[in-house]
Amino acid sequence: MSAIKRVTNTSEAEALAALLNGEGRTKPTVVVTVASGHAEPYADVARIAAEIGDLADLYLVTTGGHTWAFSNKMTPGTQVYGGAGRVYPIGLGWNTDLKQAPLRFAWSKAEGRKLTAQLVDDALDMAAAAGLFDSARTAATRERRSGTIVSIMSERALVDLGSGDMASIPPQLAQAGVAIERVLTPGMLVDGVLEKKSRWLDIRETRPTAEDALKAYVAGDVVPAEVRSVLAGSADLRLHPDVTVELFRSEVTDDPNDDLRALLTPGEVVLARVVAAGPRWRLSLRGVGEHDHAREALALYVGGPPWLDPDAPAPTVEHGETGDSGESGRSGEPVEAPEPVAPAELAPPPARRPTAPSPAMMPRRKGGSVRAIPPTAVASPAPAPEPAAAASPAPAKKAAVQSMSLQVTAIKAEKAHLEAELADLRDQVSGLRNERVQFAKDLARAARQVETRDAELARMRSQLRRAKQRTAPAEVTLPVFADRERGFRHLVEAAWARRIPVGEQAIRPLPDFAIGERFLDSVDALEGIAVDKIADVVMEVLTGLAEHAAGRELHQLRTSSGGNAAPQSRPDGAVCYRVSMQIHTPSARRLHFWKCPDGTVELSRVVVHDDVEP
Incomplete structure (x- = not known):
């Protein structure tokens, strides 16, 4: 069980900031804060300590002025306060990429359970990424055991090891990044290494x-x-948590102007056709309809459930980190937590009844003694009248009494003014607290509305993609030629006949062209773009369309990246050119060709963006 280190003063707060921003940490660090006006955090720090064990350090920052000291020592956007929590991974990458250390919110004790689970999962994810699960093992603390999954609850799989001995499996020890119910199911037999202390x-x-x-x-x-x-x-x-396949626009839709962000939603499960099996997987969504018989998703463990469910509802977009009430950051961008509250605002002093001035408030006489003032002198703005029979005081004595009476009156007036200001400030603080509560409710309501809109948007994307698939013309099987060169020339001519109107074909003929000895091999080897797409671009080059298309970025291929570098050329006078076949995609594909002195085009190679060899 991890020890809970409390941060209660400025020096401890600054030391915590120095630790987080230093290079010496070997474990993730969990920081939990206490909301203003509360004595305990919303998160269950005891549960966090029990679940993270020795895999992370745990700090509890109490409320008070030292929260400012901590915040001032942290990079803007990386602080944590106001009842929120954050887990800082090993290293300093989170200083520039806030997604590495997501801020987790709670607005009430009721939301503390979700906050607790988020912080535990963040800590375990970061520990797993750092390899701490394996490095923490010793022969004395582990043993091989097998058992049966009896239930899935609280994002853990509960395992019966026999004879009443129980253990649990967090997602990080089954398949990181995948919900445990998509990996394991009750009734499965499992075998692994038991950590005796944590019971994992x-x-x-x-x-x-x-x-x-x-x-x-x-x-x-x-x-x-x-x-x-x-x-x-x-x-x-x-296709599998460890296998990612890149899909290009032409493998999703027929329309080259479609933005895939309007058709696909991160987290959505789609049906795809396997075009080429591993190790170089290729997939396509084109032509896949509801009538196609889809195979069941893979099980990640023998006897486990399919790890994907095509019938699951479309996911909502993650809006950063939040408790149940939600929060307003979009696309994983953290939002600011409530400002730390100054100690003076934490608990306004209770109102007290005015009291009579003490002797310490009176001017001192020589010898250090203080002349007592009768209560009537305190209560009245002027000295009380003396009985007629009494002897009149000396003029000096009377002046002193009047001076003290005026001072008392001034003090009382100033005190009344300060009390009025204090009451006004209390009203303002009360109003601000009420506004904060209302803002939290409004924020929760807005977050729920955003989640609803996101779900609707995801469904509309899926419907739009399916509608395009239903209305798209059926794919025509390309003719197959024994002669590869003849087959490619056929594709170029077909592209010209398809895209150049009949009325323009006479003024924009398709000229003859040469195919270099390495060109067709490069076409076969290049992945991520269909051969008919390459033929389309070649047709644009031959007919001059590429020169006027901004997306083609037609230019000479130079010998170096310098602005004055000479173009690549051959002894026969041919100059090499480069044209874009894709833009705004990773490893965008390019076409290299030679323009000979007589104007003939000779196709050289198709390459990825970083390949600048002719």
């Missing part, structure tokens, strides 16, 4: 490799895949 059962070494699991898929199969990320012209799909 590590079953990762019994998980089949991705290569073995994916042997079940062959070319032509329609299979579920998870959308991992989406750009305008490409997307990453996961």
